[in-house]
Amino acid sequence: MEKINKNVLNHVITPRNPQSYKGNYGKILIIAGSTHFGGAAILCTSAAIHSGAGLVTLATTPEKFTAVNVQIPEAMTIDYTQKNELAQAIKSNDVIAIGPGLGTSSIAKGVVKAALNLTTEKQTLILDASALTIIAEQQLPLETKANIIMTPHQGEWQRLSHLPIHEQNEENNHKQLQKLNPNATLILKKHLSEIYYQDQALQIQAGNAGMATGGMGDTLTGIIAGFVGQFNYSLETISAALLIHSLIADKIYKENYVVLPSKIIAKLPKYMKKFNQAK
Amino acid sequence: MEKINKNVLNHVITPRNPQSYKGNYGKILIIAGSTHFGGAAILCTSAAIHSGAGLVTLATTPEKFTAVNVQIPEAMTIDYTQKNELAQAIKSNDVIAIGPGLGTSSIAKGVVKAALNLTTEKQTLILDASALTIIAEQQLPLETKANIIMTPHQGEWQRLSHLPIHEQNEENNHKQLQKLNPNATLILKKHLSEIYYQDQALQIQAGNAGMATGGMGDTLTGIIAGFVGQFNYSLETISAALLIHSLIADKIYKENYVVLPSKIIAKLPKYMKKFNQAK
Amino acid sequence: MEKINKNVLNHVITPRNPQSYKGNYGKILIIAGSTHFGGAAILCTSAAIHSGAGLVTLATTPEKFTAVNVQIPEAMTIDYTQKNELAQAIKSNDVIAIGPGLGTSSIAKGVVKAALNLTTEKQTLILDASALTIIAEQQLPLETKANIIMTPHQGEWQRLSHLPIHEQNEENNHKQLQKLNPNATLILKKHLSEIYYQDQALQIQAGNAGMATGGMGDTLTGIIAGFVGQFNYSLETISAALLIHSLIADKIYKENYVVLPSKIIAKLPKYMKKFNQAK
């Protein structure tokens, strides 16, 4: 399998046009969080903002608004229990990322269905965590015309693809991904994560065991949303998002026994600038 | 159009009189925030405090008080749904800044009308964001005798002035501003923002594309409020506020791909000191 | 009037006994905060903890508990609207500081009366801000046998002492303080603040105009509470608390146009160590 080349960061992270405005850097909707999993929503939203997204709205349960306002005053919020409000937001954003800390309540199920039903071809829909669990359990077809990105770990991929972990090889993964949605991108999270898109497969050459801590996947999802929102939907952009997450973690791991997600997020703006300037 | 000279910061940011007390540095009322836009209120209030305002009160919805207490313990709060309390606060503060994250609910409309009706000639009223939207939609006349500062981006200015963006030239902007209120100051936010006051027009020579992110305008409004509160209402003071916001952002942009508003705010006290010491 | 000598910090901030435990450093009760003034309570409590107090409890309105838990997880909380709970806390703490952000509601009045009525001779009662306003308005006699410290600014002292500001000279201040309570200490906050205790008067030779911002007095009250709690009730200790507050502010002011109270608080542990080591 081909390795992700570090140069991808130089290609993807382009200098910004001086005449641009925040509308040029993507309207992102994060649908995440629930009573017991509030932090996941915060980490995901904060990662999207620190990666340079133009406008970020978090759809969550209203009891989390205070924590969001404190941690990320740059974010807007909506209440995902309000169906019309949520539908409107799904339709009007460029990138919708759903799943971190969402849980599997009946509200969460309705929210996932809304995202699958209401997105259209000019949008990107990122499916993560609880959203993947719900899709597997409810056997929801991925029939949206939006670009789909799925970010399961191996257990979640088993439930989605019906491939036991020992059968999750390149050929089988391609085959099952094609069945789920032929235009979707799969990020299979594991030691040396892999990306599958149509007939292509790439493997990361970064990451470390200090990343084995809660909130790490939520943070990756936010970075992918930010990158797709401001750059584009492409294998290269998604590879860059996956890679930068692990490269920053590797840097932190050199001096820390455990890599806390919030530290990765804080380092995004400076780390991105380095690649941007290297051109 | 004349450029804003960087020396304006040396003129405006004067050394403080050792015998002064907080009443000398302005009583500022920020009217901002609503259920879904809590962060805007926090950024605006925090910017006013970090720019040196003497006493800052945030009038907002009470559900945001906890986030405010955490993020800016130096601020006081009032509940803008309490009409008498709000009226009292509008009358007793020197500078009233209204709009960031306020939304366009009927409560927001009432609040904007109260600000326009209750301010008097010794006060400064800064109109931003949702307040400008409400004024345009409701065709509210700007009849207050207070000094008015408006901070629209180009789309908001179009709605206020009925000038399509391609007709927003120096002459037309002056003419329409005179019609709205002959003593008002207009900050037209765009790539190289412009300030209009009576027959004068100035353009900024700073700012960058990393500022294209949520919360940037809310932060500017807070800085303007802080500057007018502690210095005075003048073209020079307003130019200094606009300039310092972009100069700090330019400094951050040298090392960061995106410029988060909260980072600009944190740097205000140190950056202001440099200009103050340069004299 | 005699000046406060900087050596007082070396005398007061003694090295800690290795065998000591937190009970040796004072049990402090801060009674502060109300719906609209939550930040004052947080700043005061945080200052007490950062100055080295052993155990700090904040009695406030329960709606502020979340903000307190976030900003100062080291603090405990109680609900001052629960009379028995408050009475118990007043009786069982060594130092009670009352007033920052308390407001002048009927609840606040009851709370101030409880503090005056329930404190006894082994305790210290610090009266600040709203507590002083209530005492002046309600003409409450200072009949507690606790050691009293009052921290009015000039306007508050006028209301307490009936001395117009231009008559607030050394002789008159001594006289009026004796009438209020012959064992009380008065800190008169102004440019070059003064301390009065029995027949002694001291003046500070530090402080700056960057301190003219909201929350500065709340922070001083917290430091005094922390110092009296872990050292003792004496003119020397109170002078040290007043002085360290301004000396840290002077240090910050060298590089910042405005001195935010939260920055003074953060610097307390390091700054205190310097004096402690100088011996």
Added chain:
Amino acid sequence: MEKINKNVLNHVITPRNPQSYKGNYGKILIIAGSTHFGGAAILCTSAAIHSGAGLVTLATTPEKFTAVNVQIPEAMTIDYTQKNELAQAIKSNDVIAIGPGLGTSSIAKGVVKAALNLTTEKQTLILDASALTIIAEQQLPLETKANIIMTPHQGEWQRLSHLPIHEQNEENNHKQLQKLNPNATLILKKHLSEIYYQDQALQIQAGNAGMATGGMGDTLTGIIAGFVGQFNYSLETISAALLIHSLIADKIYKENYVVLPSKIIAKLPKYMKKFNQAK
């Protein structure tokens, strides 16, 4: 009594296996906090996460969820007043730490009983603070087959063991610990804390008087939970947790008059890395 050797940190803090995932670093349940003692729960949970625990859930009163989401977005939460939910969490985690800020309400008592009744032999149960008070008051037998760690200070140990402080010598402590539970570990917190396990006793040679401040014990409990969760239940691991807490505090104390628990927590990842790299 034998001293804890600093080399224990090199033995315990092993390099992580690159192929590991967060399930390898322990599932930790912290049962802590109550209306008036929210900060204790936050400090304990944050310490567990910063020490490298894989997955950390805080069972607390729901009114504390917002503060937890802000301070530690990496943590999950559950509501300990929901009996079934709590029972499920107790059964499904590897390490259960109970007590910091829990209080002694009837709910707290039920929660402590649930922890004693529902834990089994593959788990570790850490009993601290309020949990120890409840066990002493209610004379609850320590009959769980889980590994038990108790962390009383001398007064709490007196209530548990019925040994007055002057009789708390090595022989008596061993004897009383055997009666309570022959497989339990006792950390007796005092100047130069001691650890008792079966016929072994160790004494720490670190710690300082700057640690005499609120929240210090809650932080230690979180570190022990994190260490047992990712390493193992052994005298060596528990000694390492106790030692690292004091060594970091000693480092902070060199430059600070008081050692705030939150500063110890922040330094955990870097300090642990040093020992890990020394091998």
